[in-house]
Amino acid sequence: MASNSTLVRGGAMPAVAAPAYSTRLPALFNSGLYQSTLGALVSNKTTRMVLLAAVPIVWIVMMHIGPIYQMLKISLLSNYPIQHGRAPTVTFANYAIFFSEPLYFMPLIRSFVYATSATAVTLLVVYPVAYYVAKIVQPDRRSKALLLLLVPFWAGELIRTFSIIMLLANRGALNVFLRDVGMIDRPIPLLYTPFSLGFGLVYLISLYMLLPLYSAIDKIPKHLLDAAADLGAGPFTRFRRIVLPLSRDGIVSGCSLVFLTSIGVFATPMLLGGPTTVLFPETISGFFHGASDKWPVGAAFAMIMLVSALTTAAIFMRIVGGKSTRLM
């Protein structure tokens, strides 16, 4: 250390600024190899910026934009895989197939109905819970109250969906309970119905509603509510005039996140839905089983789903407004 501290900056600048601060990573950064390669590169502002930007830009272009672009390209091909000597022609025929059959467009409509209703139900169910945690629970107990709501979500999509079966099956907990208290004689078919699918969707997505709502309500200053109460506003007026408008950003991002998630849910309808509740992801997935010559149609369907889902979310944000249009 003593030898290092004698090297003071200034005067004749040493070509290699000996780092007096380095105690843990010195060998590598002091080595001639480093100084002549990476060290030399980052000493120049332009090459430093290129190094900083290269990996992120290549990654985003390759992995975020590339696949969507590739999907769009394939959805416009008349034949795939591309054969030698036969130029593929650009066509909208794959998109036209979607409108030709109720078998194809009904699942998309169904997906929208389920996603929209699940979003609405989730908002109504989760809002009071988020409000309770953000405003009623004592601050020192708040993180514990929130943690209790987060724990079940670590189970993941598949296990959470599967656990719903234990509740709703013909000999599941709910039917057995209702039978034992004498309300029913024979089990009500709950599983593999629109009800079980909706129930499962809400169960799956409520966290994505909880977190944005919680952080929005948490930001509302408590003294605004106290002042309103002093001026004689009842609970309902306080909610309508203060809490609701000030939590609008949370509602927008929560609803958008939940809607976009439930539109793309794949395993849940397959495990909890019946033959009448085939949703669009399952329809799309059918084109990707087996030979790849059906991929253009599947890609076209996926583009239809992506564009319609993002457009709906964007329209919703525009209507409800709010300054923040960020989804995360």
Added chain:
Amino acid sequence: MRTMLADAPRTALTMAYWGFVLYLFLPLTLMMAMSFKNAAFIAFPIGDWTFDWYLKVMQDKPFLEACVYSVLVAGLTTLAATVIGVWIAMLIATTEGRWGAVLFALACLPAVVPGMISAISLRIFISTIDMPTGTAAIVLGHTVHAVPFVVVMALTRLRSMPANLVDAARDLGADSVVAFFRVTLPYLGPAIGGGMIFCILLSIDDFVRTFFLGGYRPTLPMLIFAKVQGGMSPEINAMATLVLLVTGAVGLYAEYYTRRSRSR
């Protein structure tokens, strides 16, 4: 009477909260309870209780292989997503104005695009670059999904970092790489730790991307999905319970970790 009326909203909200907690925990608790049922079919009431399903699962070779495989995939995903995510966050943090916002929006795109769409577009993409389905493809898919979460966590921490820390390091003669490794990276530590645990959870849960990008080796969700479709048995509940306990422990540790590092 009057106080009762004034307390009514508070009581209703308290009940809403506990009702919601019950709603969240009930199915998972039922699933765990069913794994102890001493019969080969799923039906309530449970009647006789047994540990046999766990003994059976512990000797189930495909299950153990799927566990190892899932951990391998999660480890590789976490490694890749952390490096790329922090790199992107560094770029966004140093880019000002409109371009920073554009970069942020593009970086977060995979978190917004429905999982199904992302899985299919990646499936098409890897076939156009002649990459086979299998481990590398799954890791790529999971990484694409995990990166936005790392970016958001790292960026939040970077935005709270005093700018003069790096200035001081530069004044003392550190070049930008040294300053990054000696100042910025240690400061990012808690965010990176939290992000890594998040990546593990995301990767272990991911079903849809694995479904489209995977080869013949199943990950845990793939295995459980195949079992559920093949017929119900408390054995699946035992498997799911074990997975749930492990992911729950990882999540709880993450919570403990972030809270400890926040208070430091």
